[in-house]
Amino acid sequence: MTKSRPHILLVDDEASIRDPLARYLERQGYRVTEAGNAAKARDALAGFDIDIVLLDIMMPGEDGLSLTRSLSATNGPPVILLTAKSEETDRVVGLEIGAEDYVVKPFSPRELVARIKVILRRGAQGGQSLKSAGAVYHFEGWQLRTAEQQLIDPTGVLVPLSSGEYRLLEAMAERPGQVLNRDQLLDLTRGRVAGPFDRAVDNQISRLRRKIEPDAKEPAMIKTIWGGGYRFSVEVTRT
């Protein structure tokens, strides 16, 4: 269902941001509908076939989080939140209520477009949404909490992960037993792993192993499949 011109709904009460951003997105080849508040956004959603919503959180009247929640509940289009707060808690809340991604203001419009492309491509491939809002994966006594994006070890202690490591582990926890090659892992981690890609995945796998494997030299959980990639060979339950 790829359209030649994906339709973006841009919701922000600040015209000073909305207008130039809409023009920029149009120059990038998107069709853009603007809305100054949540009510107008609902009108637009009812009237158009919207592919993706860019949504400011802090708006007078109904705010962005509330709108995201109702869109998520009705299986609406994916949402990228635009937030002025960079604090982690906001991010957590945003993803938990069903947003696909977020950018912190002021954001680079190029980066925003890159993320729009990732989300649209994932939608076009027909894959279900990867976000696991609020799920907890259990394996070998460990817990991967997707709401907080935290890994808790069997003794209840937080083992901090970088965002790249987290996404890798989440992607593997969602697919236990499957062999995932580097390209798949890159794609599953939303193409946002920085650096020379192949090596970045390997580096992050080895960092992950240091953090979760009893013996990183003899990995028991994240197995290397020669010529193939990696396999998360533990039993995973999801709650």
Added chain:
Amino acid sequence: MIRRLWPKSLYGQILLVAASALLVAQAINTGLLVMANQARATVEASSMLVARVANQVERQRLVEIDRSDPTERRRRSAAIALVVSDKPVALPDFKSQPDLAERASEYLLAVDPAITAIRLSKGPMATLPPELRRGPIRRWAQGFAKREGREQPREAVLLTMKLQNGQWVNAAAPVRTMGPFPPFALLLQTLTLYLAVLIPLALVARRIAQPLKALTGRVREFGFTSELPPIEPRGPSDVRDLIDSFNSAEARLSSLLTEKDVMLGAIGHDLKTPLAALRVRIESVDDEVERSKMAASVDEMVMILDDILMLARVGRPAEALQPTELGALIDTALSEFPDDAAITVHPVAERIVVNVRPVLIRRALRNLVGNALQYGGNAELSVRKSDQRVSIIVDDNGPGIAADQMDHIFEPFARGESSRNRASGGTGLGLTIARAIAQAHGGTVTVENRPAGGIRAILSLRAD
């Protein structure tokens, strides 16, 4: 040693002082009792001596007690020795007892008013002349010691007086020694006292100490944990007043901080909106060099803004304390630097868990490592653990810091070199933020020049 035994807490000190005071009082009491008993023994001995001598005077039988005289046998048990001579026995070691002498005079003069120069003294029995020491008095002393299971008397009272005929009567009697003070009685008495005094005192002290302890804990945690209910005022009214005033002070401070948070949030939002608009509009600039410079300027403004907001809010964090594996935390903080950054990590030998706000500590570490990379060109991390502290050490091999700048490095917007040169990067808030974060965890950040050159920054946290 004494310093170690001395309790540090109010509770312990009150109890220890009270117990010691009671013990001293008990000791003084015991001493007084022993002394009183001794005085009584002296009075007994002298009374008995005077009575016997008076009896002799009355019966006109003032002759030297003759051992060979069978009639005297009966008197041996009298436990006095009596010698009549033409001069008084004078012994330097015998202390005159005027009170006793006075009482003796009253009694003796009633028997014979012609008696003069009555003197009563007390002294060591061993210094008595042999004729007064030996004989019945010694036998009595030995018998007494055997009978009572006590030490032989060591002291004696000596009575000297002049008769009308010019002869002197010298008589001596031993003073009974006191038995050892029964330790059991003393122990029981002391215990009773302790129970009667120390238990109520302990209860009162606890009533004071417990609310104080709660208050201390609260003051120590103040600023680290947000929104706890006020402490319940307990204990004596002084302590209650203290808790009440702390509660109101905390409430005032808390509302000030809330106000500050709201204001900073508003400022942050209001500044970021125009910045965000600017950032979007920059994309319409055609000149690529110009465009990236403008974007960099906006990024820098945002970075400074974020740092200021971070510094302002670090005392009131939204994040919860969480037991966190330190090695992974450090690793995660370092993953934010490029792979080719000159960072070495000495592996943490053991698994160390710290109770922290991981996002904040990661930020503090990032700032310290960023400083080391920026000013020293490299960063070398190691971890040290003691019973109370966990220290994360960040060393570099740079030029170090001049001594006169060392005092100022924690000040906001201070930089290693005094020029406010933006090109050197950073907002100048890195160390200030790192220290504020450490302090919000009850920890510290210290920076020193290493003897080998370069800087050592230490982030020290409580090991819970």
